[in-house]
Amino acid sequence: MHRYNVTIERNRILNGYSNKLITIAKKNNVNLDDFFQNYKGIEGLTVSMKTMYSVSLCIDQVHEVSINCYGFDIGIFDIDCYSFSSIYNEIIFSSHNYFSAYKNRLNSSFLFSTYSDAFDFLQYHKKIDDSMHDIEHTELLSIYRVLKPNWKE
Structure with a gap:
């Protein structure tokens, strides 16, 4: 079992949110400020130095x-490059409704x-x-447990 301590850089949001993100968030009933303050998923680029966006x-x-x-x-999850979160891209910020019911199952x-x-x-993703x-291919996806950084069990 591999465990990785990583720093993930989120999309840089300067001068507010994009119109596309605002439109999708409204459609999916997501409070953007709340989401970006609390989201702990794997979406973003892996980087070596922490910034205000990571x-x-x-x-x-x-x-x-x-x-x-x-x-x-x-x-x-690619430790050397980027990571893709199905929760981020297909439940929270998708313009499709395939997985919208799963938003209520998130913590x-x-x-x-x-x-x-x-x-x-x-x-369910595999059935779709x-x-x-038009979704990410299920065979490429894995389930990742997300822990507080540097946690030893």
Whole structure:
């Protein structure tokens, strides 16, 4: 089992939010300020130095929940480059409604609270993917547990 302590740089939001992001957030009933203050998912570029736009996280693929666990994200994680969060791109900020019901299953960190919830989403995602809808290919996605940075268990 690999565990990574990473710094992920979020999209730089200067002078407010983009019109596209505001439109999608309104459609999906998302408070942008609340989201960006609390989101602990894996979306963004991996960087070596922390900035005001970055967050430090510890990521692994263990199934258990612990007191230091923010929750579980589904996506693609490349330690050398970027990471893609299905929660970020397909539940919160998608212009499609395929996964909107899953927003109600996210915790205050905008992650799934249990591995089981993340797995349920991944199974439903596969059904939508098999129906040839325009979503990320399920076989590329994995479930990641997100912990507070530098946490040792």
